[in-house]
Amino acid sequence: MYQNLLYSTADSIATITINRPSVHNALNIDAIEELRNAVEQAGNDPIVRAVIITGAGDKAFAAGADIGEIAALSPTAATDFARRGQAVFNRIESLGKPVIAAVNGYALGGGCELAMACTLRAASERAVFGQPEVKLGVIPGYGGTQRLPRLIGKGRAMQMLLTGEMVDASEALRIGLVNMVVKHEELPPASEALAKRIIGNAPLAVKSCLDAVHRGLEMTQVEGQSIEAALFALCCATEDMKEGTKAFLEKRPPNFSGK
Numbered sequence: 001m002y003q004n005l006l007y008s009t010a011d012s013i014a015t016i017t018i019n020r021p022s023v024h025n026a027l028n029i030d031a032i033e034e035l036r037n038a039v040e041q042a043g044n045d046p047i048v049r050a051v052i053i054t055g056a057g058d059k060a061f062a063a064g065a066d067i068g069e070i071a072a073l074s075p076t077a078a079t080d081f082a083r084r085g086q087a088v089f090n091r092i093e094s095l096g097k098p099v100i101a102a103v104n105g106y107a108l109g110g111g112c113e114l115a116m117a118c119t120l121r122a123a124s125e126r127a128v129f130g131q132p133e134v135k136l137g138v139i140p141g142y143g144g145t146q147r148l149p150r151l152i153g154k155g156r157a158m159q160m161l162l163t164g165e166m167v168d169a170s171e172a173l174r175i176g177l178v179n180m181v182v183k184h185e186e187l188p189p190a191s192e193a194l195a196k197r198i199i200g201n202a203p204l205a206v207k208s209c210l211d212a213v214h215r216g217l218e219m220t221q222v223e224g225q226s227i228e229a230a231l232f233a234l235c236c237a238t239e240d241m242k243e244g245t246k247a248f249l250e251k252r253p254p255n256f257s258g259k
Contacts, residue, residue: 007038018056024106026062026067026112033084048197050196050198052192054104056106064111085142100195109131112131116148120178123173124228129177130166131160151176201245203258204234204258212224240257
């Protein structure tokens with residue numbers, strides 16, 4: 001079905017693997033389009049409750065866009081190129097299901113932007129992050145100038161964006177770019193364990209948390225709290241809330257139905 005990706009599901013987790021190891025999993029136009037389709041497939045599958053995105057091989061998560069494609073872009077084509085990638089990454093961010101980037105190597109340019117679009121980032125000790133676009137005479141086009149300062153702060157983001165410097169996994173953890181760093185061989189099970197910890201909770205509550213945070217970040221705090229209150233009220237009308245509170249009072253594990 002996919003030429004540039006691998007797609008599999010197990011235990012309510014969909015795993016999307018960028019499968020172009022010979023070019024360090026570079027995100028060409030075809031790979032971006034397939035990524036859009038795979039994300040929609042995971043989003044529309046009621047069995048899937050979490051998604052993991054990773055890269056094939058041991059060297060790269062995704063080492064940026066295809067430079068040959070970028071070099072040939074006219075200004076008009078460049079606008080469409082950027083908008084297409086932004087739309088895919090925005091969809092990942094707003095999927096309504098947690099998406100975990102399992103960063104197994106280089107995450108540069110579009111690869112770093114892809115990781116930042118995910119809900120959480122788990123990194124191998126070998127992972128390296130960067131937005132080196134200024135070295136090519138361009139800037140990030142898939143949301144990097146917007147997500148990076150929101151994740152790590154304006155000053156540190158400016159340093160990475162303006163110098164094009166790369167940071168290793170330990171530095172990425174220190175500045176808040178990733179959520180965890182594990183030994184390279186432990187990355188797949190650690191990412192799956194993180195996904196399972198999330199999907200053990202009430203599905204509608206998880207979705208509402210994602211919605212509240214994403215929508216709230218685009219508002220004032222007071223406006224965001226209004227969204228939070230409305231979503232809290234909706235959760236209180238669910239069967240999962242009744243089951244969760246009952247299970248707590250009865251000192252037993254809850255059995256959530258997603259209703």
